[in-house]
Amino acid sequence: MVFSPDRRSLLGGLAAAAGGWIGTAGAAEGRLQVPVWTRQQGSPVASPAYGVPSRFEDGIKRRPRTPPPIPTAASSGTPLQHLHGIITPAGLHYERHHAGVPDIDPDQHRLVVHGLVERPLAFTMDDLLRFPSVSRIHFMECSGNTSTWGGGNPKWTVQDTHGLISCSEWTGVPLATVLQEVGVKPEGRWILAEGADAAAMTRSVPIEIALDDAILAYAQNGERLRPEQGYPLRLFLPGLEGNLSVKWLRRLKVGDKPFQSREETSKYTDLMPDGTARQFTFTMEAKSVITQPSSGHQLRERGLYEIRGLAWSGRGSISKVEVSTDGGQTWREAELQQPVLSKCLTRFRLPWQWDGGPALLQSRATDSTGYLQPTKEQLIRARGLNSNYHFNAVYGWQLNAEGAVTHVV
Amino acid sequence: MVFSPDRRSLLGGLAAAAGGWIGTAGAAEGRLQVPVWTRQQGSPVASPAYGVPSRFEDGIKRRPRTPPPIPTAASSGTPLQHLHGIITPAGLHYERHHAGVPDIDPDQHRLVVHGLVERPLAFTMDDLLRFPSVSRIHFMECSGNTSTWGGGNPKWTVQDTHGLISCSEWTGVPLATVLQEVGVKPEGRWILAEGADAAAMTRSVPIEIALDDAILAYAQNGERLRPEQGYPLRLFLPGLEGNLSVKWLRRLKVGDKPFQSREETSKYTDLMPDGTARQFTFTMEAKSVITQPSSGHQLRERGLYEIRGLAWSGRGSISKVEVSTDGGQTWREAELQQPVLSKCLTRFRLPWQWDGGPALLQSRATDSTGYLQPTKEQLIRARGLNSNYHFNAVYGWQLNAEGAVTHVV
Numbered sequence: 001m002v003f004s005p006d007r008r009s010l011l012g013g014l015a016a017a018a019g020g021w022i023g024t025a026g027a028a029e030g031r032l033q034v035p036v037w038t039r040q041q042g043s044p045v046a047s048p049a050y051g052v053p054s055r056f057e058d059g060i061k062r063r064p065r066t067p068p069p070i071p072t073a074a075s076s077g078t079p080l081q082h083l084h085g086i087i088t089p090a091g092l093h094y095e096r097h098h099a100g101v102p103d104i105d106p107d108q109h110r111l112v113v114h115g116l117v118e119r120p121l122a123f124t125m126d127d128l129l130r131f132p133s134v135s136r137i138h139f140m141e142c143s144g145n146t147s148t149w150g151g152g153n154p155k156w157t158v159q160d161t162h163g164l165i166s167c168s169e170w171t172g173v174p175l176a177t178v179l180q181e182v183g184v185k186p187e188g189r190w191i192l193a194e195g196a197d198a199a200a201m202t203r204s205v206p207i208e209i210a211l212d213d214a215i216l217a218y219a220q221n222g223e224r225l226r227p228e229q230g231y232p233l234r235l236f237l238p239g240l241e242g243n244l245s246v247k248w249l250r251r252l253k254v255g256d257k258p259f260q261s262r263e264e265t266s267k268y269t270d271l272m273p274d275g276t277a278r279q280f281t282f283t284m285e286a287k288s289v290i291t292q293p294s295s296g297h298q299l300r301e302r303g304l305y306e307i308r309g310l311a312w313s314g315r316g317s318i319s320k321v322e323v324s325t326d327g328g329q330t331w332r333e334a335e336l337q338q339p340v341l342s343k344c345l346t347r348f349r350l351p352w353q354w355d356g357g358p359a360l361l362q363s364r365a366t367d368s369t370g371y372l373q374p375t376k377e378q379l380i381r382a383r384g385l386n387s388n389y390h391f392n393a394v395y396g397w398q399l400n401a402e403g404a405v406t407h408v409v
Numbered sequence: 410m411v412f413s414p415d416r417r418s419l420l421g422g423l424a425a426a427a428g429g430w431i432g433t434a435g436a437a438e439g440r441l442q443v444p445v446w447t448r449q450q451g452s453p454v455a456s457p458a459y460g461v462p463s464r465f466e467d468g469i470k471r472r473p474r475t476p477p478p479i480p481t482a483a484s485s486g487t488p489l490q491h492l493h494g495i496i497t498p499a500g501l502h503y504e505r506h507h508a509g510v511p512d513i514d515p516d517q518h519r520l521v522v523h524g525l526v527e528r529p530l531a532f533t534m535d536d537l538l539r540f541p542s543v544s545r546i547h548f549m550e551c552s553g554n555t556s557t558w559g560g561g562n563p564k565w566t567v568q569d570t571h572g573l574i575s576c577s578e579w580t581g582v583p584l585a586t587v588l589q590e591v592g593v594k595p596e597g598r599w600i601l602a603e604g605a606d607a608a609a610m611t612r613s614v615p616i617e618i619a620l621d622d623a624i625l626a627y628a629q630n631g632e633r634l635r636p637e638q639g640y641p642l643r644l645f646l647p648g649l650e651g652n653l654s655v656k657w658l659r660r661l662k663v664g665d666k667p668f669q670s671r672e673e674t675s676k677y678t679d680l681m682p683d684g685t686a687r688q689f690t691f692t693m694e695a696k697s698v699i700t701q702p703s704s705g706h707q708l709r710e711r712g713l714y715e716i717r718g719l720a721w722s723g724r725g726s727i728s729k730v731e732v733s734t735d736g737g738q739t740w741r742e743a744e745l746q747q748p749v750l751s752k753c754l755t756r757f758r759l760p761w762q763w764d765g766g767p768a769l770l771q772s773r774a775t776d777s778t779g780y781l782q783p784t785k786e787q788l789i790r791a792r793g794l795n796s797n798y799h800f801n802a803v804y805g806w807q808l809n810a811e812g813a814v815t816h817v818v
Contacts, residue, residue: 032521032660035513041607042509043636044480049470051500053459054640056515057633061458071453084580084628085544090498091460092632100451106465110440122440132715132760135494135746171493198450219493221630223501224466227452231463251441306541337544339748351541 062092065160072100073199075142077163080291080310086137086337086345088166090221095228096142096164098199098263102248106232109196111216115254118183125232128216131173136215136238139312139345141165141284143241143268143389150385156407158294161395165312167345170236172217175210179254188254192261193235196250203244203268204258205237209282213238216249239314239343240282241389243268273384284314286373287392288321288348288365299403302356307334311346313367320366321348327360327396328375334363342368354399360408362396471501474569481509482608484551486572489700489719495546495746495754497575499630504637505551505573507608507672511657515641518605520587520625524663527592534641537625540582545624545647548721548754550574550693552650552677552798559794565816567703570804574721576754579645581626584619587661597663601670602644605659612653612677613667614646618691622647625658648723648752649691650798652677682793693723695782696801697730697757697774708812711765716743720755722776729775730757736769736805737784743772751777763808769817771805 060082068074075096078088106125114120145164191210195201217236218225225231230247237244243263270278288311293299311318317340322331334348364373376393396408469491477483484505487497515534523529554573600619604610626645627634634640639656646653679687697720702708720727726749731740743757773782785802805817
């Protein structure tokens, strides 16, 4: 544990901060009155047979940042400000759909693999479930996450600004195994992935990525994929922009060049200051954000707090996270939750004594390649202000003297 | 990947097995007709705002093995035969309650710590959430899991026989931190943990365990605990019998000896052949079970399958899992899903060619202490047949020539 002050300082900090919750013996034992829920039998087992959160957690939900004009072509964010550890419950995994969530019968679903292959094949879900499988814990991030290149709103929470990232244990067949099965011809260099949703979402993936760590995923956090995550089958490309991990996957076509679909020409490209566009910018660069305290939180007293946040990199693992509470003048290294996994969320934590003054809370991540998360100024200098994608700059939350935390505009 | 036969053998095995799913080019592309769900817009984002599984997965649920006579004092098992990887979705985590699930208002809930301490204290949930936190992925197993010392029913599934184990990422305050805060007196050697359910479930925990890796857990798989798992607060003791990890935790009392509560005298003891009872048998020993194929599964064709299962040990990590398909005459080492974590489920996998004959499928685990999971004969020789707890023997599933898998009675 990084946090190990002598007993008195922790006690003192909390005692001062919490304004009297440290009781006396009498006060403590006075709290042992039998509460109403100990006086009656509770609910039976398996009611419900598939469990749900407590009714007191009813406010913890996915939500779009603003009511979307077309709710089937929209996104909803994960409530990072309320979450702990690195796993995102499937019910709170962020969403980004282009024509809504289809209601697919898995027995009717097929994956067709064709194009420049020796043996075009159609796979049932039962076929895919028989193949050798892998499970790995990885983040998934929409490349449009944190599209706040300029401005914003002081009320935006981390769910609004960074909610298009989540993390799950994904299980499925290595794509390489299925490609071995169909036999990719030597001239096969790119693969088109197509979804069975009404948008027929299509993206091109280089063969090197497909043969590396790509997964045909059918399960998430132990159970079959949720409908919003591509049930019954999705492509999963660790560390790359979420849009590439095509949901409701029905087709893989092997070709000799990229297919130039709408989603890789008009969308998911980055317009640069010189008028050219960066295309096929797959990898999600190192990034981090403080989730507690963050915008919308209210500190009630001075004293000891634990600053908590998340860091990740599509290029490997996180090697270091630093936290500043003075707007970047000084930085302290946070503790990283173990094990630190590749292309996975990493939880960081740092104890902090709030003295009651204003504070600007920021974090910056370094990944295993040595890459340091840039400042917003550095990022804009390199990429301009025309792009909506791949914003990974250092982010801050403003704490005022009353303990209110807001988004920095 | 352990599984890397030459292309022809994998193809041949699957082609022979799957009875014609390997199409021709025409057949494969014939499957590209546009399905009904691609012809219409799907559901909007955040509908529901807290997601649920597909309606096609409706049968995957927790359930009691038999309808319990007292449904508030009963258990329900995790459907291991349908799960993947190591994480158990919170909605499918096994249950064991002694007076049902209380409906606790977290703002009213208090944890009182008293007895042989310098400063008896009552903590609110907000207090506990401010303390330095940890998150770790650990299994939890009821010591009554697999209480099939003799007999059984051929229809029992792995949910029936082994379903009282699940695995989550648990987050909370190290118990050691809170004990440091109250100041345990030198004569304090045991701690009584009491739940706020109507059973007021109480167990005694040695101070050495409390100061080691025990957690006051408030979150599970990223979100706050589910009601069935002790919302808003439970004790979590990694690797030890689940009953010790008292749910709905309202009180910790430090004493100089064990408190000899009902749950550690009449229950949760192991009656030995000589008439004495083993008491305070906390640790869950190394154990493993094959989950796919397992009882209730039906293999449709000969050919290649992946045998999958779970292994775990309360004494550390799993170092090896071996699988036998011939009733224990020969054993092959399975691949372990990485990373292998301490006191955590470990998924194992082994490719296997089914030739169409009967087979007895078994697994045995070795843990990081060198301990090998015993045979049922070895276990009964050591412990007799009077106990309901701590059964960890090698388990088998019988596959017949028609591909049906049943529980071995």
